[in-house]
Amino acid sequence: MWKDKQDGRRTDDNDLDAMSSALDTPRPDTGHDVSAFVGKGVVFKGTITYNGTVRIDGTLEGEIHTDGILLVGEDAVLNAKVTAGTIVCKGKITGDITAREKMKLRAPAVINGGVTTPMLSMEEGVSFNGTLEMEQQARPVHKDLPLHSVGTGTEPPVRRLTV
Numbered sequence: 001m002w003k004d005k006q007d008g009r010r011t012d013d014n015d016l017d018a019m020s021s022a023l024d025t026p027r028p029d030t031g032h033d034v035s036a037f038v039g040k041g042v043v044f045k046g047t048i049t050y051n052g053t054v055r056i057d058g059t060l061e062g063e064i065h066t067d068g069i070l071l072v073g074e075d076a077v078l079n080a081k082v083t084a085g086t087i088v089c090k091g092k093i094t095g096d097i098t099a100r101e102k103m104k105l106r107a108p109a110v111i112n113g114g115v116t117t118p119m120l121s122m123e124e125g126v127s128f129n130g131t132l133e134m135e136q137q138a139r140p141v142h143k144d145l146p147l148h149s150v151g152t153g154t155e156p157p158v159r160r161l162t163v
Contacts, residue, residue, distance in 0.1 A: 035068075040075045056091070067100070074108065087117075 035052035038044055042058035049065045057073035063081045064070060070084040076091030083098045092110040097103070099117035107125030114131040122128065 034071070
């Protein structure tokens, strides 16, 4: 439903909820395929590019680029341009954020900046200060089939609607 993992499995809402609940624990649960962990008290400046899942509980200043999952813990402070497939956040992010698949904000998250995502969920207690642009996910192109009237002939003709 969401995205093929590297081993061919799919990430669905149940997997995402399990990963999201992993934010409630002080360190990553190894059962969630976390590729890297930036712990509380760690300060990182620069650009992070990765595949898979990364959890951040420290401070990051710079950029994050991934098609994978970014988990932002409650103690995390990101001053960054973030581009990810899916983002689950309980911490603070300042900067432009693009989530290609989904963004899930869990209390007490604080977002300061522009967010672009096709799907957003936000719990009560989240602080969102910025802009939101909800782009549609790319949909497969279907060939338009002609529509024909069916009935007694007294109904108005059916018109084809192209979206």
